Amino acid sequence: MTLSPSVPSRQKPFILALIGLGLVLPFAVYPVFLMKGLCFGLFAAAFNLLLGYVGLLSFGHAMFFGWSAYLTAYAAKEWGLTPEIAILLGVALATVLGAVVGWLAIRRQGIYFAMITLALAQLGFFVAVQAPMTHGEDGIQGVPRGHLFGLFDLSDTMTMYYFVLAVFVASLLFLHRVVNSPFGQVLKAIRDNEPRAVSLGYEVGRYKLIAFVLSSAFAGLAGSLKSLVFQLASLADVSWHMSGEVVLMTLLGGVGTVLGPMVGAFLVVAIQDFFAGIGSWVIIIQGVIFVVCVLLFRSGMIGVLAPWLKRRGITG
Amino acid sequence: MVMKRLLLGAAALALSTGMAHAQYSDGKVKIGVLTDLSGTYSDLAGKGTIVAAQMAIDDFGGKLNGQTIELISADHQNKADIASGIARKWYDTEQVDVIAELVTTAAAIAVREVSKEKGKVDLVSGAASTPLTNDKCSATGFHWTYDTYAMAVGTGDAVVKSGGKTWFFLTADYAFGHNLQAQTERVVKANGGTVKGAVKHPFPNSDFSSFLLQAQASGAQIIGLANAGADTINAIKQAKEFGITQAGQSLAGLLVFITDVHSLGLENAQGMMLTTGFYWDMDDQTRAWSKRWSEKMGGGKMPSMVHAGTYSQVLHYLKSTAAAKTDEGIKVADEMRKLPIADFFAKNGKIRADGRMVHDMYLAQVKKPSESKGPWDYYKIVRTIPGDEAYQPLAESTCPLVKK
Numbered sequence: 001m002t003l004s005p006s007v008p009s010r011q012k013p014f015i016l017a018l019i020g021l022g023l024v025l026p027f028a029v030y031p032v033f034l035m036k037g038l039c040f041g042l043f044a045a046a047f048n049l050l051l052g053y054v055g056l057l058s059f060g061h062a063m064f065f066g067w068s069a070y071l072t073a074y075a076a077k078e079w080g081l082t083p084e085i086a087i088l089l090g091v092a093l094a095t096v097l098g099a100v101v102g103w104l105a106i107r108r109q110g111i112y113f114a115m116i117t118l119a120l121a122q123l124g125f126f127v128a129v130q131a132p133m134t135h136g137e138d139g140i141q142g143v144p145r146g147h148l149f150g151l152f153d154l155s156d157t158m159t160m161y162y163f164v165l166a167v168f169v170a171s172l173l174f175l176h177r178v179v180n181s182p183f184g185q186v187l188k189a190i191r192d193n194e195p196r197a198v199s200l201g202y203e204v205g206r207y208k209l210i211a212f213v214l215s216s217a218f219a220g221l222a223g224s225l226k227s228l229v230f231q232l233a234s235l236a237d238v239s240w241h242m243s244g245e246v247v248l249m250t251l252l253g254g255v256g257t258v259l260g261p262m263v264g265a266f267l268v269v270a271i272q273d274f275f276a277g278i279g280s281w282v283i284i285i286q287g288v289i290f291v292v293c294v295l296l297f298r299s300g301m302i303g304v305l306a307p308w309l310k311r312r313g314i315t316g
Numbered sequence: 317m318v319m320k321r322l323l324l325g326a327a328a329l330a331l332s333t334g335m336a337h338a339q340y341s342d343g344k345v346k347i348g349v350l351t352d353l354s355g356t357y358s359d360l361a362g363k364g365t366i367v368a369a370q371m372a373i374d375d376f377g378g379k380l381n382g383q384t385i386e387l388i389s390a391d392h393q394n395k396a397d398i399a400s401g402i403a404r405k406w407y408d409t410e411q412v413d414v415i416a417e418l419v420t421t422a423a424a425i426a427v428r429e430v431s432k433e434k435g436k437v438d439l440v441s442g443a444a445s446t447p448l449t450n451d452k453c454s455a456t457g458f459h460w461t462y463d464t465y466a467m468a469v470g471t472g473d474a475v476v477k478s479g480g481k482t483w484f485f486l487t488a489d490y491a492f493g494h495n496l497q498a499q500t501e502r503v504v505k506a507n508g509g510t511v512k513g514a515v516k517h518p519f520p521n522s523d524f525s526s527f528l529l530q531a532q533a534s535g536a537q538i539i540g541l542a543n544a545g546a547d548t549i550n551a552i553k554q555a556k557e558f559g560i561t562q563a564g565q566s567l568a569g570l571l572v573f574i575t576d577v578h579s580l581g582l583e584n585a586q587g588m589m590l591t592t593g594f595y596w597d598m599d600d601q602t603r604a605w606s607k608r609w610s611e612k613m614g615g616g617k618m619p620s621m622v623h624a625g626t627y628s629q630v631l632h633y634l635k636s637t638a639a640a641k642t643d644e645g646i647k648v649a650d651e652m653r654k655l656p657i658a659d660f661f662a663k664n665g666k667i668r669a670d671g672r673m674v675h676d677m678y679l680a681q682v683k684k685p686s687e688s689k690g691p692w693d694y695y696k697i698v699r700t701i702p703g704d705e706a707y708q709p710l711a712e713s714t715c716p717l718v719k720k
Contacts (some may be wrong), residue, residue: 030408032408138396141426141429142433233428234426283410
């Protein structure tokens, strides 16, 4: 485990190569598919901050993802706000929701923590079913992407793609910085042995709450971006399936790694995309893959590759 | 930054050259059928609509502009986000020119938004709600087979006139259910009936006991079922088990397909009034088409109005494309409005400015088991409702395309 707070120099070429790949990929692959992968990758990375580094399994992250999507969509469509303001509003909502849910949930651990987050997220779901602003089953549709800062026309798919990529890269670098900071070290200490962290004098509750709020804020950012990419915010975004899907993505990719959730998200999105023709059988295929993954490589794709990558000094 | 601009420029150039004035984009016509292949509506729509669309292509001759007409299909699982994602992918990467069928209002509206943005034609057959031809209307979007307004006019009117003056609604708690209830309430009140109350149930639902007890306690003569598919079937079966129908209250299924009657059985469904846009056993043409469809489906089934409507809309689209000599959405849509529709499904159909295909509807009553002469012999046609009476008057439409 490296204590270095910033990105180690050995990792830089690897990260730059990944960003370079992100820049040229839309010329080879359908950009909307890539954007979906990036949005879910960010969502999974936010979730991973909580599960991978604090050891808290939240079953309610769809609430932050979905409600941010709703607010961003509503702000862009009904109030005619520019995308950056709409996204900021969505993130602000997720932050506030995260503070409330986190404040309640961190009082318990393990299965109780998961159940509290699930219960509160279900509350959020039923509010979405009933509230007039969400349009129930229909969702908020035809959301205008608008002009970023009044300059860049996001209705152009490529412009939208580079905007999403920029937000994604910035967010991932930020999250990477957080987990490699002294703050991140305390989080890992809590994960590994909470009583010891308490005895060392850390206010564990406060650290957990900050991590929870950060995680929900980035989950909200992912939801806001997704609602602009697909120009749609719907009940699927707030349903418990979505909370489950992000767990699946994170575990498939490798929990507690920076790259893992991104890889897992792209894998799940690719499965959904590739098998779209066979409809709800996709869920069964996902289930089988999940079982195989848990049985054969419990630490996820990146978890298995990590020792190999580490020998080449490109993961921390 | 410079790099990005260069890339953007290259992309824009690639796009603009790709769209250079070919009359047929990529030289051929490709039809996408997007429907529910696995859920609640897979019986009344589903695989049968893909078969119907293929029949329309075959009957048209299978070729347009010297190229084979292609058909692809997918399952939207009744979800708006999945429908929107598939539609976008089809238009962007699969060169799909038109998307047909679209059961479930939420999915239909999702595809409508994408189609509008891309300037492509969408043909709705299975979805019911009237917003598709009101505030969600588009110049390239069409609503074909039926809608909640026509259902309410047909069934609501008939039931009130036959003495069912007091109503209680059992409503599926989503946009379609609310829409159907509101439309029916309007008709009931206009005919001098009263509404004693309503209860909303989750969608989909399997246990209707508490809702049916409320309906029973209301003392209304008629329990209006503002739901569809499996929900309607479950509600009717459970009402019988509870003795509600035997005790004198009647059920009015506000959206009942022949596939629902088949699942219920005549024993459970007999005497029920319903409105439909199509019945297989109307005349020689409908019987001939339905027989062909049934054979392609492996036998033992008869088409619902959604299946027949999908055939009609795809065939009309192909005829209009041939007449317009282009597959450019807006031009085909103009041609579709001009051409009259005359096939076994719609004998005198026409398309209005709001995208509504107006055709005659039928008020039917489900036969008693003793009256039925064979399998799928289920309906007595009580009345033909002229299209102009069945559908919302154009003057009332909130569609911005309607000139007032």
